[in-house]
Amino acid sequence: MTRATVDVAIIGAGAAGSAAACVIAPGASVALIDRIATPQWRIGESLPGAAHRLLKTIGAWPRFVAAHHGPALLKISRWGSDRTVELDPMRDPDGAGWHLDRARFEADLRATALDHGAVFHHARVRTVARTPTGWSLSLDSGTVVAARRLIDASGRRSRLLAAFGQHKLVVDRLACVYARIAAGSRYDPVTYTHAVESGWWYTAVVPGGERLVAYHCDSDSPALRATLKEGPLAAARRVPGLAEAIGQIERSRATSPEVCAANTIARSAAGHGWLAAGDAAMALDPLSSQGLFNALATGLEAGDATLALIAGDDAATPRFAERMRLIWQAYLRHHALYYGMETRWPDAEFWSRRQVDTGSMR
Numbered sequence: 540m541t542r543a544t545v546d547v548a549i550i551g552a553g554a555a556g557s558a559a560a561c562v563i564a565p566g567a568s569v570a571l572i573d574r575i576a577t578p579q580w581r582i583g584e585s586l587p588g589a590a591h592r593l594l595k596t597i598g599a600w601p602r603f604v605a606a607h608h609g610p611a612l613l614k615i616s617r618w619g620s621d622r623t624v625e626l627d628p629m630r631d632p633d634g635a636g637w638h639l640d641r642a643r644f645e646a647d648l649r650a651t652a653l654d655h656g657a658v659f660h661h662a663r664v665r666t667v668a669r670t671p672t673g674w675s676l677s678l679d680s681g682t683v684v685a686a687r688r689l690i691d692a693s694g695r696r697s698r699l700l701a702a703f704g705q706h707k708l709v710v711d712r713l714a715c716v717y718a719r720i721a722a723g724s725r726y727d728p729v730t731y732t733h734a735v736e737s738g739w740w741y742t743a744v745v746p747g748g749e750r751l752v753a754y755h756c757d758s759d760s761p762a763l764r765a766t767l768k769e770g771p772l773a774a775a776r777r778v779p780g781l782a783e784a785i786g787q788i789e790r791s792r793a794t795s796p797e798v799c800a801a802n803t804i805a806r807s808a809a810g811h812g813w814l815a816a817g818d819a820a821m822a823l824d825p826l827s828s829q830g831l832f833n834a835l836a837t838g839l840e841a842g843d844a845t846l847a848l849i850a851g852d853d854a855a856t857p858r859f860a861e862r863m864r865l866i867w868q869a870y871l872r873h874h875a876l877y878y879g880m881e882t883r884w885p886d887a888e889f890w891s892r893r894q895v896d897t898g899s900m901r
């Protein structure tokens with residue numbers, strides 16, 4: 540058994556964990572722990588232009604620029620009416636966002652954290668226990684990490700802190716069925732969102748030429764199983780307007796359909812000796828395209844709060860918790876506004892479930 544003693548242990552080296560490590564590592568020792576050695580392709584590629592501020596703050600901007608992620612120059616949506624609405628970044632003071640090469644994006648964030656002095660542990664955290672001086676984390680590599688402070692950045696499935704007072708609120712049952720299709724060398728800078736009676740579609744091309752076609756509906760909906768069986772590409776082609784956006788690409792070039800949870804989950808974001816950031820604090824509806832931005836922003840804030848706590852500022856914990864509560868409230872308002880715009884199918888279960896007054900969740 541190997542032992543490592545650090546000021547801060549961070550569980551998860553995704554966007555949230557790496558952002559937190561970038562902030563903390565110059566001022567305190569950090570163990571950044573992830574069960575995945577090298578980030579792989581994952582669904583979730585839209586990053587808004589405002590993220591440049593966060594990437595610059597954590598020192599990740601030079602690597603980000605060098606990666607040449609695809610520009611997201613136009614959003615086209617059919618949402619709330621049959622009319623097509625176009626939104627271009629000319630009206631956004633932060634300019635265009637990106638369609639990310641997600642694996643590269645995460646690898647670059649991780650590399651930036653290591654540049655700042657964080658030490659990466661490739662291992663799964665099996666158990667977390669309190670000690671008189673902080674925490675003891677048992678890793679499946681056999682290493683035991685002793686830390687004064689803990690940040691949970693382990694994503695939407697986070698459960699390690701449930702035993703230490705972390706409460707969980709599951710808001711809905713959104714799920715996503717998706718496939719990737721080799722779209723050749725043609726890059727399309729347009730993001731399409733398209734509401735239908737049983738849910739909504741999303742399609743975009745990522746750097747490298749693959750088109751992602753994704754359908755979102757409730758996990759208990761028959762439409763989920765039907766789309767999984769037929770394949771998202773074939774199902775999308777039957778949707779007028781969406782078929783034209785996708786264009787002529789061969790079905791044989793599509794990956795097998797996959798399904799994943801995409802529901803909104805909130806957890807308490809701070810407790811005695813720990814903070815949570817990114818999806819571990821709040822996993823947002825992919826409609827918002829804010830998950831990665833939120834992971835960077837809350838990771839950065841968790842990093843700042845942790846440094847303040849190490850310096851003896853105990854008020855940093857309730858301050859951080861209050862910030863997270865405000866972000867959550869703002870998210871719920873936007874969520875209610877966007878789903879409330881779609882009134883074409885008042886009797887459809889997917890939409891009526893989302894026309895609720897979210898006041899009770901605030």
Ligand SMILES: Cc1cc2nc3c(=O)[nH]c(=O)nc-3n(C[C@H](O)[C@H](O)[C@H](O)COP(=O)(O)OP(=O)(O)OC[C@H]3O[C@@H](n4cnc5c(N)ncnc54)[C@H](O)[C@@H]3O)c2cc1C
Binds near residue numbers: 574582693715819
């Ligand atoms: C269908 C879908 C589409 C999405 N589309 C977008 C999009 O277009 N734009 C966007 O911004 N967001 C999108 N998101 C959300 C986005 O992917 C997440 O918000 C983002 O990944 C959160 O980052 P994170 O660092 O908090 O968590 P994660 O990215 O989940 O990282 C958590 C890390 O913790 C590690 N980990 C977990 N448990 C352990 C353990 N016990 N021990 C060690 N390591 C552990 C994992 O390996 C992982 O690397 C989408 C999500 C879904 C479901």
